[in-house]
Amino acid sequence: MERWLVNGASGDSIGLNDRGLHYGDGLFETIAVRNGTCRFIGAHLQRLSEGCARLKLPVPDLPVLESELQQLSRTVDHATVKVIVTRGAGPRGYRFPDPCMPTRIVGLEQTEPQPYPESGVQVRYCATRISRNPQFAGLKTLNRLEQVMARAEWNDPGIAEGLMSNDRDEIICGTMTNVFLVSRGILYTPSLLESGVSGIMRQQVIAVAADNGIEVQEASLSQYALSSADEIFLTNALIGLWTLSTLAGQKIRQGKLSETIRAALASRGVVECAP
């Protein structure tokens, strides 16, 4: 990241007693900036607020946070902003101060628009498992070692993403994406009751599907379900929607339902998936 605000002040460092560093005691959001605007800002702030409540963290002052986001992004065409909220500084030990003084970090990085991968991306399976714990499921916490180790499984730049399963061999997500498959006209996505992140673009896809009369089901999905699917696509807040060219070397078909969702997202401002 190029530019940071820490509790509203420009900075490039954080105190060594911060619980974000010691315990991953906090949450984050990664937001696409397009033409000076933080896309789906309301949904990001909503998820952040809900996450804070679940972690017993004070919800940041949202108008203040929003004005900081605008301050960083309003003159920028294409960028990624990251928001990190930690429980702030504290004495050693897991017990946190109550009240605490959260640390609010906002960072900006300018990025280059990427062409939409029309023929789809190559995806693999990861051996690193994602663990199950309903208490943290859906949250974008700072505890992300599983994703880090899963992403370390490949170096081939031709492979865009790796899919992660839990100990029951249920596919949960990609390292940085949510997963959808189409079977007999129904859109399925892994249930996030035990693991995974409730992605902002995933929420958009579900809304867009409803708008288009497409049934969506959250389900337990195996590798078999994926390999026998009619269509598969991945989503996140920055990429929008990617279809797959191959999964674990197997060719994946491009399909009509993915195309409908893609076009609907594009019309909602997700320019990454406008070819």
Next chain:
Amino acid sequence: MERWLVNGASGDSIGLNDRGLHYGDGLFETIAVRNGTCRFIGAHLQRLSEGCARLKLPVPDLPVLESELQQLSRTVDHATVKVIVTRGAGPRGYRFPDPCMPTRIVGLEQTEPQPYPESGVQVRYCATRISRNPQFAGLKTLNRLEQVMARAEWNDPGIAEGLMSNDRDEIICGTMTNVFLVSRGILYTPSLLESGVSGIMRQQVIAVAADNGIEVQEASLSQYALSSADEIFLTNALIGLWTLSTLAGQKIRQGKLSETIRAALASRGVVECAP
């Protein structure tokens, strides 16, 4: 913490691009300083090295780290030092730079000796579950939100520790301790193949038990196993060994085997458990 060294230099902050903050991408050690010496330093550095290998992190230069630890602690009677090793700075995203430049943080906090709690401590059960993932089991990673939320379940200063179970109702550990129970003369402790931290004092207890002809078994232990145990004790690197006065309100007996282990630890320099 009062005094920090970051990669050998005095400091009180860390760069905002550090992966320790973003992902909990790193490990830590908490070490007791007694009379100017870092206790069980060899075991701590060994565990740190093994953890680095498992996370594909370069092992820190151990003689350098050891000299930093000595620099902070040699004139100090009673303190806690914390070592944090992160994967260092990197661009946004789970993928880490290879090679990376790890961040090596050493912090010192002077502490007061605490009297040994001869009649035992009060312990409760936590509702927060500890998740299972063999890839990270035994490691003291910076991903510690489960312990944070478990410790947030009580405020009563009379309660010293809370025990955590996995989704199979197996007791794994306390929020900051390892657990042992005695039944019919055998010492049992939870298996750490799926969760938990391989504690330095736990290793000492296992060694001391062998020295004293006491059989030790790693096992799956339920709440029932604990409530029907002859003796129970908790360990960590800072407290040494605590017996229990009550567990979830039920009185726990003090016993002879715990006393043998306690005395043997005390004779190995664990002054906290010398009454």
